Amino acid sequence: MSLKDSQEAVSDHLNHNSHMATVAAFGQQHTSVSMYSATTVVRAPESVVRGRWSPAVHGFLGEELLLNHRRSGRDLGMQLGVSRFYGHDAVLSTAHSDLAERVDGAIALPPRRRLRSGLTDTVGTRRSGRGFSGKPVSLEELATVLWHAQGVSGSLPVPTAQDDDAAVALRNAPSGGGLYPVRLTVLAQHVKGLAAGAYAYQPHGHTLLPYPPTSRPVDWSRQLGTADVEVDKAALALVYVYDLYGNSQKYGDSGLVFALIEVGGISQNVHLARTSLGLIGCDQGGYDKQALERTLGCDGTSRHVVHLTLLGHGEA
Template sequence: MSDTFRTDQPLAWTYHRGTAGRPLTAPDTVSSPQPGREDPTAPWVPLPPGVPIDTPLDGLVRDRVSCRAFQDRPISLPEFATLLRIGYGTTGVTDDGPLYVVDRAVPSGGGLYPLELSVVVRSVDGLPAGIYHYVPLADGLERVSDGAVPGSLVTHLFLGQPWAAEAAVVLVLSAVCARSLLKYGDRGYRYLLLEAGHVAQNLVLAATGLDLGAVNLGGFLDNELSGLLHLDLESEIVLYGTAVGSPSSADRTGRRALGRLDG
């Protein structure tokens, strides 16, 4: 039986080799940065001050654990604001003569920041249930649609993972591909995935510091989830999700709820 990457997983192999590193060549024309996905006509929700996280980084890394057991309790709006800012927010400005850069919470290939952060909100104090889009540079939320998304639909969209529907929020990372690929070509697709990983790690560490539970969600129905979030399938793709809420257990084993993986 073959055990080679190339023959056993031909699609993955084709992607890997098709995006292999090659010498960079200057494009014939320099593309301008692609704008964000802001909608000035959408209802606007400014974010309040957040919640300080005093736990040292090594403590956050040590305490982090995937949580699949949430209690039916809302998280606060300041906690939610903290998650968004630490996940993919702005951290300051570097203004050094000709250099003016808005600093962000994660590194990004070429400083292009191709990701967008949408949120399915089920239970946040002071924020009606619905779907929202985070706008980092304005530090607020655009309301995409009103009303709670049925739990059965959320579970379906995340391939039968019931904890996605039970969490207070599900944060969904998507990528506007042209922002990266216009500069880096096909290899830019790798950079989208790397950046999504940076953001997801920030989110789970922030949740840990807030004594919330979090679990990353890599399995979902791409087209259907994109439709729910009102994304343009031709230009913006869903990459990753993170469910966050109040854990139903104080110990690591209880939070993991490994028995639910068998059901």
């Protein structure tokens, strides 16, 4: 085919599919470079991309991470970090992670409901729902979601010379090295039998630990709000809190990457369970990370809010 033929073929195609010209223009605009990017006051993602080739413009932090993220079994530093965790002290620490849970003041959750809907149906009908009704969810529904998200359902024996019975409690969502660095916090708003407030889910005991009464109340509309959702009508929010040192001590920079993957697994379990229960839910990218961290007492250095999911009943 000659250049002329192919040009004609392209214009013929665009004449019959005019929307493709818009699609092509959008794709091309991200490849053009702007010399003004470095002096742009607000760094919108597009202006960062446009200035990418200028030495004065720093790229995305994500790009820095990926450029510096070495993942190889031959990386000696990584191997040293990992092998350290085969030591009996690290093994025993992982096996006894239940000791980190508080018993006094913890609220026992009802046992999870056994969900009967088929996996194929549940996966296929899971959709993000934003039209919350304000109707409360029951404690059993909350317990069922939390158990599917992060409940303990297995055990891996790791006998050591000091403790023949040592075993790591395994949860429903996978985690690198069984370290489980992501903690679920429940922000309850309309949950029957549960006062409004923040609670940490404790998977070993299947309990909720109330945050100290001194902690600041969550300002739902300012901290969690997006234009798409009336957050006041959601029954609750699940906040995913990552403890950086919970797994970076073993995996180095891969710790963050692993944690974000783990958050995806946990939140998928949340969505499948709530779909099966007939609840609606929506992940939220637009929450105020720093404000929420201040409210929850996360230092924003080693403990970070990395994700948030709203749950509740939908409008009839």
